[in-house]
Amino acid sequence: MSLSRSAALRALLPLTLLIPLAGCADDGPRDVPPGKAAPGFPYTVANCGVSTTFEAPPERAVTLNQHATEILLALGLQDRMAGTAYLDDSVLPAYKPAYERIKVLAKEYPSKEVLLSADPDFVYGGYSSAFDKGAGRDRDGLEKSGIHTRLSVEYCTKGPVGIEQLNTEITEVARTFGVPERGQKLLEDQRRRIDAVAARVGTRPKPSVFVYDSGEGSAFTSGGYGIGNEILDRAGGTNVFADLKDTFGDVSWEKVVERKPEVVLIYDYGKTSVEAKKQRLLNDPALAEVPAVKNKRFVVLPLSSAVLGVRVADAVESLAGQLHPGTR
Numbered sequence: 001m002s003l004s005r006s007a008a009l010r011a012l013l014p015l016t017l018l019i020p021l022a023g024c025a026d027d028g029p030r031d032v033p034p035g036k037a038a039p040g041f042p043y044t045v046a047n048c049g050v051s052t053t054f055e056a057p058p059e060r061a062v063t064l065n066q067h068a069t070e071i072l073l074a075l076g077l078q079d080r081m082a083g084t085a086y087l088d089d090s091v092l093p094a095y096k097p098a099y100e101r102i103k104v105l106a107k108e109y110p111s112k113e114v115l116l117s118a119d120p121d122f123v124y125g126g127y128s129s130a131f132d133k134g135a136g137r138d139r140d141g142l143e144k145s146g147i148h149t150r151l152s153v154e155y156c157t158k159g160p161v162g163i164e165q166l167n168t169e170i171t172e173v174a175r176t177f178g179v180p181e182r183g184q185k186l187l188e189d190q191r192r193r194i195d196a197v198a199a200r201v202g203t204r205p206k207p208s209v210f211v212y213d214s215g216e217g218s219a220f221t222s223g224g225y226g227i228g229n230e231i232l233d234r235a236g237g238t239n240v241f242a243d244l245k246d247t248f249g250d251v252s253w254e255k256v257v258e259r260k261p262e263v264v265l266i267y268d269y270g271k272t273s274v275e276a277k278k279q280r281l282l283n284d285p286a287l288a289e290v291p292a293v294k295n296k297r298f299v300v301l302p303l304s305s306a307v308l309g310v311r312v313a314d315a316v317e318s319l320a321g322q323l324h325p326g327t328r
Contacts, residue, residue: 061124062115068152070310085110109137122150123149161230193317207236210261219252221251222247256290260291267303268303
């Protein structure tokens with residue numbers, strides 16, 4: 001996996017998450033008489049170095065990357081989505097009926113021509129690769145075409161990404177669409193569930209964890225700057241590569257051996273199965289004395305849960321249950 005390739009997230013986490021808010025029309029924007037601004041607008045937001053003023057809520061949004069799509073669906077905004085792209089696994093079951101009514105523009109990222117054909121007034125990307133200048137999707141170029149944009153703050157935050165950034169992301173997206181109350185409800189649910197995990201895990205010892213995303217000659221792992229590191233900490237574990245100042249990065253297998261992780265967290269996605277990843281680790285003689293490998297202590301999360309989106313509480317709950325059996 002690489003950040004530019006998709007950072008794509010696959011296998012679905014068992015859903016205990018959010019009931020979709022599609023029915024929350026009571027807090028949505030009302031019809032506004034001609035010449036009058038919608039309540040709360042104009043709204044100006046600074047996002048990843050780009051300042052945008054919204055005179056009214058977007059009406060034809062396109063989402064690029066799954067977690068951006070799921071945030072809009074969780075906010076009940078499917079009626080204002082003109083298209084979506086780069087769905088890397090199934091959307092959460094609660095959102096599937098709404099998702100199936102939205103036009104899929106491309107299996108991965110759409111070309112500039114296909115994107116523009118959807119006539120969007122807003123493009124929301126989950127990863128910086130969504131706004132690739134070489135493909136003609138750069139934010140400045142889209143803005144010049146009259147299309148506002150947003151990039152998930154996970155990819156422009158200087159330093160570790162945590163619950164504060166989740167609050168920012170959902171609050172600002174909800175505010176952009178004129179449904180701030182829905183964002184507040186979503187965040188309240190996330191905080192409640194994450195706090196409940198902390199109460200269940202309590203003061204139990206935190207096992208040291210090596211996150212194995214992919215890699216043969218070196219290990220591609222989760223660093224200390226992504227929400228994945230925060231999820232692991234909230235679930236009662238310690239990332240052995242929390243000192244890696246990036247969301248993801250390559251480390252040598254020698255470093256993995258040196259840090260003696262007690263648990264391996266496998267990110268499940270793509271064509272390489274969880275079982276194949278386990279066997280790669282178990283069959284490597286250099287890793288034979290690593291406690292996690294020696295004791296065959298593996299836990300699993302879909303990679304789609306390790307990004308800034310509506311699956312954060314789900315991920316914390318699932319991982320805590322695996323690291324600390326009996327706490328679910």
